[in-house]
Amino acid sequence: MQQAAEKDHRTQQGFTLxxxxxxxxxxxxxxxxxxSEVGRHVYNTAQLRDRTVAHWVAMNIIAxxxxxxxxxxxxxKKGETTMGGQEWFWTLTVSETADDRVRRLDVTVDTRKDSDTPLSSLIAYLGRPAP
Structure with a gap:
């Protein structure tokens, strides 16, 4: 009886393969x-950073x-500027509005020249300066 108990005890030790x-x-x-999730998070963080800086560039062009x-x-007009250690390409389109005293400014910004899908687009209106 004692041998059977010892045999069972020896076979029950540890995990099976x-x-x-x-x-x-x-x-x-x-x-x-x-x-996979960490990689996706890093990519999304980089995209968010690029979109934020592109928006700042567009705001600077308007300013x-x-x-x-x-x-x-x-x-x-097209141009390029450096911000955040990166080269940014922008396009400023000035167009007329229904009011002769107001112009519409459309700015697009991207890291690639002549991109069809810019990282940032900003629209602003500019009033005619006083004489």
């Missing part, structure tokens, strides 16, 4: 999902037009 393999498979799937104190002619 199958249990270890199942545990490793679960850990591998969980780590894969975590790594330059406002402090220029000159009536802008109807036109499209």
């Amino acid at each position: 199958l249990e270890v393999l199942i545990a490793l498979a679960i850990v591998a799937v969980a780590l894969g999902a975590i790594i 330059e037009q406002q402090i220029n104190n000159k009536w802008p002619s109807v036109s499209t």
Whole structure:
């Protein structure tokens, strides 16, 4: 009777190979999902940073037009500027409105030249300066 108890005790120690393999498979799937989510988070953070800086560039272009104190002619201008250690390409389109004393300013900004999908678009209206 004592030998049977000792034999059962020896065979019940530790995990079986199958249990270890199942545990490793679960850990591998969980780590894969975590790594995927971290990668997605890093990408989204970079996109948010780029969109924010592009919006700041667009706001600066509008501010330059406002402090220029000159009536802008109807036109499209392209340029580039550096902000946040990165080169930004912008397009400023000035158009007429129904009111002769107001111009519409459309600014688009992207990291690529001549992009069809800019990171930021901003519309502003500028009144004619007093004489």
